[in-house]
Amino acid sequence: DTAVSQTPKYLVTQMGNDKSIKCEQNLGHDTMYWYKQDSKKFLKIMFSYNNKELIINETVPNRFSPKSPDKAHLNLHINSLELGDSAVYFCASSQGDRITDTQYFGPGTRLTVL
Amino acid sequence: LAKTTQPISMDSYEGQEVNITCSHNNIATNDYITWYQQFPSQGPRFIIQGYKTKVTNEVASLFIPADRKSSTLSLPRVSLSDTAVYYCLDPNSGYALNFGKGTSLLVTP
Numbered sequence: 001d002t003a004v005s006q007t008p009k010y011l012v013t014q015m016g017n018d019k020s021i022k023c024e025q026n027l028g029h030d031t032m033y034w035y036k037q038d039s040k041k042f043l044k045i046m047f048s049y050n051n052k053e054l055i056i057n058e059t060v061p062n063r064f065s066p067k068s069p070d071k072a073h074l075n076l077h078i079n080s081l082e083l084g085d086s087a088v089y090f091c092a093s094s095q096g097d098r099i100t101d102t103q104y105f106g107p108g109t110r111l112t113v114l
Numbered sequence: 115l116a117k118t119t120q121p122i123s124m125d126s127y128e129g130q131e132v133n134i135t136c137s138h139n140n141i142a143t144n145d146y147i148t149w150y151q152q153f154p155s156q157g158p159r160f161i162i163q164g165y166k167t168k169v170t171n172e173v174a175s176l177f178i179p180a181d182r183k184s185s186t187l188s189l190p191r192v193s194l195s196d197t198a199v200y201y202c203l204d205p206n207s208g209y210a211l212n213f214g215k216g217t218s219l220l221v222t223p
Contacts, residue, residue: 043158
């Protein structure tokens with residue numbers, strides 16, 4: 001069974017559209033994250049939730065809104081998509097919320113905005 | 115931005131030992147040193163973590179000198195499948211991992 005799964009794996013859309021990426025983990029972890037990896041392969045944290053509560057919200061446009069319906073899910077909604085949003089988005093989870101807690105990453109969602 | 119410094123890229127032949135050194139001069143007393151690996155088209159995965167001296171697991175060894183301002187990830191006898199990006203994490207990341215750009219390792223026959 002996949003520990004951290006994301007859907008879809010690929011997402012191609014037009015500028016201005018609204019899209020969502022779903023993430024689910026079956027590890028029983030309390031903390032989930034969203035990361036963005038741009039074309040230069042720079043991997044940057046976007047959000048972190050611990051027990052459905054937002055604990056990290058980096059400088060991300062408010063067009064991006066995470067939603068955690070329960071501990072096992074952290075979905076990412078993106079409104080009014082822009083060309084610069086094209087990237088690979090990774091979901092991750094960990095038992096705790098410290099750097100010493102191993103994070104388990106999903107396979108990534110490659111978003112292409114045309 | 116990550117407060118670590120590591121080489122942008124390294125090349126190696128199969129069967130060789132590869133050592134990747136990372137500088138983290140601002141490491142604090144309670145900080146741990148953590149390395150992740152990312153294969154092409156996959157998410158990062160944890161490799162190893164240590165506090166001081168030496169840590170070894172089935173994948174790699176981590177050497178940490180007494181001042182802890184640097185660490186060296188050692189991959190014994192690399193194979194083609196070890197081609198990946200290796201990240202030394204900012205020990206002061208706090209709640210979220212700060213990856214930086216990592217070291218891109220290319221292993222060739």
